[in-house]
Structures are given as structure tokens and as C-alpha cells.
Amino acid sequence: MSNDISLPIAAPMARTTRSPIVEAQSWLEGREFSAEMPLLNVSQAAPMAPPPLALRKEMARFALEDDAAHLYGPVLGLPALRSAVAARWSAIYGGTIEQDDVAITSGANEAFTAVMSTIAAAGDEVILPTPWYFNHKMWCDMQGVRAMPLPVGADMLPDIEDAARLIGPRTRAIVLVTPNNPAGIEYPSELLTKFYALAREAGITLVVDETYRDFDARDGAQHILFRQPDWRDTFVQIYSFSKAYRLTGHRVGALTASPARLAQVEKYLDTVTICPAQIGQHAALQGIETLDAWLAEERAEILARRRALEDGFAPLAAKGWKLHSTGGFFAYVSHPFARPSSEIARELVEKAGVLLLPASFFVPEGDKRGDRDLRIAFANLDCDGLNTLISRLAAFEG
Structure with missing residues (x-):
């Protein structure tokens, strides 16, 4: 080579x-x-x-018995899985999420790159708390987007006033990760609400990556962002089934945003992967339906x-x-x-x-x-x- x-x-x-x-x-x-x-x-x-044995058996059955397992599917994901995510998220967060607010992606990283491609272009700026998740920074660098570092304090949390000072005419988004990668810290609901208000006032997007949500030490909803009446104008959430159901090799993530934004995301997904893998999506749906315990x-x-x-x-x-x-x-x-x-x-x-x-x-x-x-x-x-x-x-x- x-x-x-x-x-x-x-x-x-x-x-x-x-x-x-x-x-x-x-x-x-x-x-x-x-x-x-x-x-x-x-x-x-x-x-x-x-994945647990029962889920692997169901994945094998699906691969052997259902021809759809081996064909292209809808670009934004299986309707049944999108619907299940919408219903589960509505129950968890106490908000209203519809099927059309959900896209299934080939992992959480693709969810991030897909939605960020609708938010920021070369020459724009995105605020990332430091320490940052390196793949988020790598995407910015690849796209010619300037990552604006927001150093966290001794408590490993970003400061809202520091963030406000970083917002300029080319700022397009603030990206937060909770539970955090790499620091692990769980962002308080009150802090996320303040960042939502800041993003909304500035007319930019708040992207929250909740890849590790299922392992948060707190019970109940980690935030109230989906309860905001106009959350679709400001808030985007990223999630990973890979961590929840051990589906890393099957690459299944979810993106929750406005239908208008997902219409643009669809262009990206159709160009990059065409559709998420069917077997992984089927496994994620089975996980939601049967693996709570x-x-x-x-x-x-x-x-x-x-x-x-x-x-x-x-x-x-x-x-x-x-x-x-x-x-x-x-x-x-x-x-x-x-x-x-x-x-x-x-x-x-x-x-x-x-x-x-x-x-x-x-x-x-x-x-x-x-x-x-x-x-x-x-x-x-x-x-x-x-x-x-x-x-x-x-x-x-x-």
C-alpha cells in the first residue's frame, strides 16, 4: 500500500x-x-x-425468514422503530414527540454528522465544551467549521455566561454531551434549560448528544427540553442504541428534530448510507419492546x-x-x-x-x-x- x-x-x-x-x-x-x-x-x-441471546436469536430469525432484512428500507428508518422511539421518548421526557420528529441513523456519529450538515457549513462556528468528544471536533475540522472551545470549570460543567460570550455572527450551534464523553459528568436539567434559553435567544441550535442516557445515575427524565412548546425550533437530540443493547457492530442511532430539519437530513443520509441496516433496526425495535428489564x-x-x-x-x-x-x-x-x-x-x-x-x-x-x-x-x-x-x-x- x-x-x-x-x-x-x-x-x-x-x-x-x-x-x-x-x-x-x-x-x-x-x-x-x-x-x-x-x-x-x-x-x-x-x-x-x-447482544443478549434472546435478541441475537430474534435477529437471526429475522435474517432467515424476512426478505426485508436484506433490502433497502426507508431512508429515515423503519416506521415502526421511529414510532416506538417517539412513544418511548414522550413517556420518558414528558413531552410530545411524533414519529415524524425521529430519524434512525447508522449510529449516533452519523446522527451528529447528518444533522450538523444541515446546521453549519465551512466558515461557520460551533461551540464545543472542552474536554470535547473528539469525533465532534473531527467533523468540524473536516468541514472547515470552526470549533469554538468552551472550557469547563472545576465541576466539569460549562458556564452559561462563558458560552454567551462566545456567540458571534457565525455561530450556528452549541453541542453538549450528557452523560459526558469524555468526562462522564451528568449535566443538571437546570443547566440544559439555561443553554436551551441561550440558544433560542441567539437564534442558534442546541444539539444534545445523549448516547449514554440509559446509564445516567438519576432516575426519571434528565431534562425538560422536550416539554418546551417550541422545542423543534431550537433543540436536537442524538441517541445511540449501540450502548443500550450492545449493537455497536450494527450501527443504530436515533436523531430527534423537527420534520423540516429531518427533510434536509434525509438528503444527507440518502447520499451516505441510503438507509440504516435493517437487522440492526429490527434489533433496536425488539429491544424497546422486550428488553426493559x-x-x-x-x-x-x-x-x-x-x-x-x-x-x-x-x-x-x-x-x-x-x-x-x-x-x-x-x-x-x-x-x-x-x-x-x-x-x-x-x-x-x-x-x-x-x-x-x-x-x-x-x-x-x-x-x-x-x-x-x-x-x-x-x-x-x-x-x-x-x-x-x-x-x-x-x-x-x-
């Missing part, structure tokens, strides 16, 4: 950094890990187990792992580590060493058998938090595994 760097590459793409997940995985090349110290991979927040158990397990990390953090705190926030699948921590997190993360692979991500992947170049912070995607470790992780990090001398 040629690696000729003289190939003509469009400037925005050439300026876009490599995916942090791909970069981190490259640190493992040529390495072997012993049985005594197997690799602890806490770099990626994707379920590492397949199973999903509740999954949530309880993730919350138990979160508590285990929080409760077991004392040995790290004694060594100068700091736990800033937890939630969803993530913990955001500071290390006590003089060297930058980008060096510490690579050395942890070699000396501790731990793969995690440095905060330099989540902040603008030159941001000092990138030097001291790390992201731990803890959801794929059980409580014993988390204890091992803490022990290895505590033993690491940097």
Missing part, C-alpha cells in the same frame, strides 16, 4: 487529526502481554459483549462499577491522583506526574499493561489540562478488574 504523502488531499481533511482510538490502538502493535499482567483496555467506551440490569451493573471505582480510588488519591468526575462509561482523572499525559498514557501500556486516553485528545493544542488529565472508560471492567486497574495505576511511578 502506498503511503505517498504527496497525494493531493483536501486541506480540511489533511488538517483533521487521526482518530484517538485508532492512534491509541497503534500503541499496542508488536506488544505482547503476559498471563500475569494481561492488557486492561479502558480506552474505548463500547460494549465488548454481544434486561436494560435495567445493565444500568445497575454499570452504576455498580462506577461506585466501585469511586469507592476504591483512595490508593490513587494517596499517590496524588484526582478523580474529577464519573458517569456513563467514563471517569476523568488527573495524574500526579511532571510529564504530560500523552507520555504517561503511552508509558502505562508498557509498564502497567493499561491502555487509556490522554486528555490531549480532548482539548485544543496548548490547553494545560491536556497535560495532566486522563480518560478511563471503565464500563468493560468488572469490580475485580477495576480493583486491578487501581492497583496498577497506584504502582506506576511515572
